[in-house]
Structures are given as structure tokens and as C-alpha cells.
Amino acid sequence: MALSGMRGLSVFISDIRNCQNKEQERLRVDKELGKVRTRFKNEKGLAPYEKKKYVWKMLYIYMLGYDVDFGHMEAVSLISAPKYPEKQVGYIVTSCLLNENHDFLRLAINTVRNDIIGRNETFQCLALTLVGNIGGREFAESLAPDVQKILISSSCRPLVRKKAALCLLRLFRKNPDVVNVDGWSDRMAQLLDERDLGVLTSSMSLFVSLVSNNYDAYWSCLPKCVKTLERLARNQDIPQEYTYYGIPSPWLQVKTMRALQYFPVIEDPSSRRSLFEVLQRILMGTDVVKNVNKNNASHAVLFEALSLVMHLDAEKEMMSQCVALLGKFIAVREPNIRYLGLENMSRMLMVTDVQDIIKRHQAQIITSLKDPDISIRRRALDLLYGMCDVSNAKDIVEELLQYLSTAEFVIREELSLKAAILAEKFAPDLSWYVDVILQLIDKAGDFVSDDIWFRVVQFVTNNEDLQPYAAVKVKEYLDKPAIHETMVKVGAYILGEYSHLLASRPGFSPREIFNLIHEKLPTVSISTIPILLSSYAKILMHTQPPDPELQNQIWMIFRKYESCIDVEIQQRAVEYFELSKKGAALMDILAEMPKFTERQSALIKKAEDTESDTAEQSAIKMRTQQQASNALVVTDQPPVAGTVPVSQLGLVKIPSTSNTDRPGDQELTHTNGVLTIVDPQPLDSSADLLGDLLGPLAIEGPPDNGSTSEHKMMSPHEGIPSEDALAIATVGEQPNSVQPIGNIAERFSILCLKDSGVLYEDPYIQIGIKAEWRAHQGRLLLYMGNKNTAPLVSVQALTLSPSHLKIERSLVPDTIPPRAQVQCPLEIINLRPSRDVAVLDFSYKFSSHVVNVRLRLPAVLNKFLQPISLNGEEFFLQWRSLSGPPLKLQEVVRGVKPMQLNDMANIFNSFNVMVLPGLDPNPNNLVASTTFYSETTRAMLALVRIETDPADRTQLRMTVASGDPALTFELKEFIKEQLISIPSIPRAPEPTPTQPPQVDLSDPGALLAGLM
Structure with missing residues (x-):
């Protein structure tokens, strides 16, 4: 982007680069956003130059990762500017800030169409690029005919036509009806005869999408694809700029071979012979070299060729050649190449004739089973299973x-x-x-x-x-x-x-x-x-x-x-x-059990069901499971008779059991739980400064992709896949013959506020913790000490991690010697906001006693909070910018232990939410701020307001706001849990708000009995 003449923009970028830390950068960005908002709001007659400068600033701030929720109209209005510099800014910023469903885009459809059908090629390219990036169904219905005319026009330059092909591809994906199948078959064949490789590559992308939807209408294009592959394989008439490390346009080769795989097996002898000659040339000409970029390009072509060979059901000789080539790949040092070799060997197993050939590489495949990379080990396991x-x-x-x-x-x-x-x-x-x-x-x-x-x-x-x-x-x-x-x-x-x-x-x-x-x-x-x-x-x-x-x-x-x-x-x-x-x-x-009826093995049936799923179906299923929310909303309502109350729950995978002595004759059972969401009624409160800024607020459930979810009653098994044998189970004290020393729940609650202490203790073992937390990462050290003169055997420690935490740990030895202590470090990365807890499934054997306990690990939400001090101007600027659900949520909390406001402030400070005294004009209220760290949100500011009623200290109204809907909901629920559960949680000494305590993990220490 050209910055000449834009001194204000240059100064702002320089200020951002000179910031010492993230907080300084955020404050500088907030100041600039406030200035831009004021200029857009108060100065109606902004010159195009001024408007362009401020819109550039908005784009730069957006590229830094900050939300920009205003100025969209000003950006769209620049599209209609007559001069190129302003029009360029309008198109670029609109493409970046808006999506296809934004209302402001409708205002620009006519302007975009005028640029597309106009004679100015530069304006045409800008308009086609915008539609190709964010065009939706309305754009498809309005602009598709004009884009098609440009694509097949002989008077337009190749630069414009290749953009038109990609633009039409976007519109076809949004609305397939915009391309008439009957009329486009011949036109597509003409486009595949194009000599310009830029236009041909873009047209091939469009062709792949068309044949994936309906290949019957495009049989006439199949010989054109074969000729294109021949041209590329023989390097005929290929400009130097389309040659990548000596490989003629590898992207076009991949697209062409992918398009051929959407057609049934080619029966035409001439096309089949030509195609196999090309594939033979690719197989013979591909090898592993030192240059990584060339490897990536040549292997992309090679593996697409292998897919086409399998699709065409080639002769056994060519199949053997493919397997031999893959055998070389699984023996090289580069892990990515080994992975691809193993994966494609697994795909080759679908061709039964090559199974004997693959067996020749069995020793090398078994060697891959010991590879340091777990993804390679998984592929080796799949391949061994298949062969x-x-x-x-x-x-x-x-x-x-x-x-x-x-x-x-x-x-x-x-x-x-x-x-x-x-x-x-x-x-x-x-x-x-x-x-x-x-x-x-x-x-x-x-x-x-x-x-x-x-x-x-x-x-x-x-x-x-x-x-x-x-x-x-x-x-x-x-x-x-x-x-x-x-x-x-x-x-x-x-x-x-x-x-x-x-x-x-x-x-x-x-x-x-x-x-x-x-x-x-x-x-x-x-x-x-x-x-x-x-x-x-x-x-x-x-x-x-x-x-x-x-x-x-x-x-x-x-x-x-x-x-x-x-x-x-x-x-x-x-x-x-x-x-x-x-x-x-x-x-x-009690005679002997009769013989079981012969039936298909449940194991083999499960494997067949798994193998019948396509890779695409598996990916969709995995994405669906990942998107499901694990948040549990626990109310203070009494449990329904005959059910298990939900309290301090974690989502834990537990093997189901069956109380039958004839295996296979009964279904497995699950633990039941009751989940309820209650909508509290708002308190009566007079209007005040902060209340006016809030306006009417709804009480929201856990967000899903930025949208709110409706409240509903959930059955005990709703959302829990029975085939995975998932159950909601309480963690903490387990029925063992050996009783723990002290209360496990109280120890966990203390460690939620402290960074060292005892997690679990019984007559034979003591498990202590030391932890260090920095931003979204943490290091948690478990000390397992044998208190007796005999060894503890069969020691196992399995970490059951919720989806929002990534936990890496070292193995625990099977035996802990007498009077000895072992260490188990856990490296923790917080991926996103959640109140779910990780669980340590710990077991050991001492003499005739077998002990198994599930212990919650104190890697909880407040460990990833850092207190931050804000003045009144900074606080109110952020509070105003976060307007309404799902970014700002309000809820009435009842059943709170009566306490003075100072005591409540101490509680907030103890879990790293800093109370800001004097900002709320009402002396019965308090406001607080904190910064939440995760891998997805990085540093995210969160604001809290508590309104108390002097006449009734058992209830209060809480408002939480942040730039992330999930963080807002999880933090609101976390604070509510702390306020309601105060009577049962002994609090640790209050840490210094501005400087969270740091723990030196270099000294492992002895048994942690003295740390409590």
C-alpha cells in the first residue's frame, strides 16, 4: 500500500512498532480507534484523502488482530470514488472487513457491476477480485452473466479473464444455478484449449468444481484435459514464469489430474494410452532431492498421479512401479515424505493385486512403527492392519x-x-x-x-x-x-x-x-x-x-x-x-454354559463400519464433535429424586460396565446426570451511568461460533455419544479400601488459588504440586512420594484432558521405591476459554491394597487470568465498545453468602480479577478488569461489574463483557460459581494483584507435607 503523503498513517504505524508490550499497543490502538470514530461521526464533509487515510488505519488495526466494528459504510462508499487511489482502498478494505452476508454490501452491488462492465481494465480487476473473495448469492444472481461474458470474451486481456474465471468459481459455489450446464459444456471445452497458462489454470479450477457437481455434461472436455497433461509433461510451449524449479506449472497438473478422477474409468483406448504415457513419465521422473520447495511441488504432482493411477485401475506392472516408488519414500529421513508414502501405500491396498508387493516392504513399515512422530506411527499402524x-x-x-x-x-x-x-x-x-x-x-x-x-x-x-x-x-x-x-x-x-x-x-x-x-x-x-x-x-x-x-x-x-x-x-x-x-x-x-450362537464378531463389525466411512464423512464427524460445547451449567436447584446430582463435574471417558457373567448378552450402561439451565429474573435497579451504557441485556447460554444459543432442558444423555462410552462422572473421592487423609475437594479448591500444595494424600503416598503460569502456558510439576518402607507397584497416572487444554506429560515409573519421590512434569497450553477441568486418573498397589482415585488438576480458568489496572477513561471506552449479547452478558445471581463489599473485592483479587475502586459512582457496586490468555484469543481484556442490594446481600446483578463471546460466558459462570460456593472453599492468602506470584520450579523439594 502506498503511504506517501499520509504522514498520520506513517506516524501511527511507527507508534505501534515502538510499543514495548501488548498492553501499550492495545491502548494506542484504542486511542486511535476512538479518534477515527469521532472523525467519522462528527465531521460529515470528510475529504476523500482524509477518509482514505482513516480507512487505511482501520485495515491496519484489523490486520493486527483487533476488532473493528465501525467505519464499514465509509469503506464501502470509497468503492464509488472516481479516482483509482480511493477506489483501491474501498475495494481492499471492504474485502477484508466484510463478509458475504453483510448488509452494507448490497449498497455496492450496482457500483461493482458498473466497474465490471466498464472499459477500465484496472477497475474491472478490482471489482472481480472483490466478488471473488466475498461474493454471496445476491452477487451471484446479479453479476454472473456479466462475469461469464468477460470470461469468454476474445477482446479482454488474459489478466482480466483469469480473474473472471476465479470470480465465476466463487459465484458457482454460492449458487450452482448461475452456470447453465447445457450451454457451458462447449464453452468449457474452448476455455481448456486456451494457450495462456494463467487463464487455463483459473479455468481448470472452475472445471474441477463443475465436474464435481455433474460430470455427465462435460465428456467433451475429457480429451482436452489429456492434451493439457501431455503438453505439460513434455514441457511444450510453457513460459519460463510458469516453470517452478524445472517443473512445468505443477498446480495446473494437479488440478487437471484431479478433474479426471471425477469421471468414471476412461475406456477410450487412445485417451487411456496417452494418459498412461504421461503418468509413466511422472512416475519415472520423480525423486527425492535436497531442495524442499522442489520436493513439495514434484510430490504434489506425484501423489495426484498415484491417485489417478488407482482410479484408472491401471495394469499390475504400473501398480508395482507405484508401490516400489512409495517403498523408497518410506525409507527416507524427511518425516513428511515418509508420512505421505505410508498414507498412499494404505490407499493402494484398496487394489487387491498389489498386496503381495506391499508385503515386501513389511520390515520398513514395522520400523516406521517406532518413529518419533506419532502421526507416522499411526499411518504405519493403519498400513500394517490393512496388509x-x-x-x-x-x-x-x-x-x-x-x-x-x-x-x-x-x-x-x-x-x-x-x-x-x-x-x-x-x-x-x-x-x-x-x-x-x-x-x-x-x-x-x-x-x-x-x-x-x-x-x-x-x-x-x-x-x-x-x-x-x-x-x-x-x-x-x-x-x-x-x-x-x-x-x-x-x-x-x-x-x-x-x-x-x-x-x-x-x-x-x-x-x-x-x-x-x-x-x-x-x-x-x-x-x-x-x-x-x-x-x-x-x-x-x-x-x-x-x-x-x-x-x-x-x-x-x-x-x-x-x-x-x-x-x-x-x-x-x-x-x-x-x-x-x-x-x-x-x-x-448350574450345568456348563451352552455354546454361544454363531454370529458376526462385534469387533469385526465395528472395524467394517469404520472402514466403510469415507475420509470426508470422518472429517465432518470430527468437526461436529469439536464444535460441540462441553460447558456444563450447574444450578442450585435440588436434584430430581432418583438421579445423580451434578456438582464439580468433568467430562471423563469411563469404561462402561455390565453386571452379567455371560459376556456379550447385555448392553452397556452409562452414569446419569441432570443438567438444567435457569433464566434468572432481573433486579429492580434505578438507571445509572453504567446501566445506561448497557441497555437491555439478555442472559445468554454458551456461544457457538459467535452466535447465541437457545436455552433448553437437556436430558441426561443429550449430546453424549453412546458409541464412545462417554459418561459424566464426578471426580474426587473414589470408593477405595484406603481412605484419603484430608478432604480432596478442599485441597483442590486451595490449589485453584495457590500455585503449590498437596493435591492428595493417604497412608501410603502423597501427591504434591508446584506450578508456574505464564500467559496461556503453564508448567505443573507433580511430586509423588512413597511414605513407606515398601515399594508402591503398578503405578499408573493417566491425564484425561478436556478439549480446551493441550497437555503433554512424561511417563510415570511403574514402581516408586521406599521413601522415594518421583516427578511428573505436565506442560499445559490453554487453547480457548472453558471451565472444564483436567483429571488425573491415578492408581497404585501396596501390599493387598489397590488404590484408584480421580483427581481434578488445578489448571482452571483463573490460572490464565492476569490482573490489569485501568483508569476511568480506558475502562469506559472499552465498556461502551462492547454492546449487548453475546459480548456483554448480565445475570442475577442468588444464594450468595452475605458479605461486605471489601470482602467481595478480596475474593475477586484472589483469582486475578483486579477490582478498580472509585470507578462506579454507586458505592454499593464494584467494577473489575482482567486479561485472559489463550492460544486462540491471545491477550483478551475482560470487564466485570457487580451491583449489590444493601437490603439483601444474598443476591446481586453481575455483568461481564469481553471481545470473545465464549470468554464472556465462561468468565460469568466461573465468577458465579465462586460467589455461590464461598462457604465450602477455604481461600488462600491474597496475592499481590499487580505482580502475580512466580514459582521457581528448579528446586524439586522434598515431600510437600509442609506446604499446606
């Missing part, structure tokens, strides 16, 4: 099992599922299949779904020859000192049913089997106890002649559980106790 068959299943599954021990938690579930499916589909014998599944459960029990162990039990039940072998194998695993609960389920079921087949072997007597299973009882959850009770009943049935001592021992267990609060356990205990008194009749009642 597996009977001949190589054993090797691949063994590699997957070996990799399972070191794989990250994010990939273990997928890895376990695929290993289980391959073992079932391609097992050389069933005993090997049993071995694989038991190894899976042993190495990654937390990531083995119920469907996997259900399936192995079905195989064992249906195959009599397999039953003794399975009983021996599960006993070997149950003999280990520490095993996963899923292994207990499998072992108890199989030994209860089939251990009597091996009664003559040492270690398989009924008493020994009972003792082996019964020692696991104190360590299992409620969902496993019914399976153990069934096993006891089976053991009692198979004990012939009866063993009175064993019988009395089992009867005592049944009597113990006759009064259990769980209905399933209670019923089984009562019924098994009564049945066991029937003597020989028990043999008929």
Missing part, C-alpha cells in the same frame, strides 16, 4: 504386542482393538488367538474394551478342545502378584467353568482354584464381584465329593453379600446360597 493376512498375521500381531508396551496412551486403545481383530480374523489356530488376547489384557488392560474379552470367552465356550488350554493359561496370569481387573474377570469365568477338567493336575484342585480367585476379591470393583460369585458357585458344584470346609467358606461369602446394596450382587448371593443347599440337583441347575 495383514493369514501369511503374515503372526509376525504383525507379535510386533503390535511388542510395540504396545511402549506406545503412548493416545494410541493404545486403537492398537489393542486392531491387534484383537487381526488375531481373530487370521489366527492359524485358536490357542494362539487365546495367547494374544491374554497378552493384550496383561499389557494394556485399561485399553481393552469389554467386546475383546467377551469374544475370547465365546471362542473358549464354543470349542471344547480349547477349554483346558485356556484354563491353564489364565491360571498362569492369575498367579502373578499384580494383574488387571479385566484379567480377573476372564480368569474367574474360565476357571469357574472349566477348571474341573484339570482337577487331577497339581494346582487345579477346587480349594486351590477357589483361593486363587478369592484373593482377588478385595481388589476388584463392584462390576466384577457378580462374576466371582458365579465362579464360587461353579467351584462348589464341581467339588465331588463335597468338601465341607470349602462349602462353609463359600457359604460365608454368600451370606456376607446377601445384604449388599448392589441389587445384582445381592440377588446372586441369595440365589446361589439357596441353590447350593440342593445337593446333587445343583449339577443340573
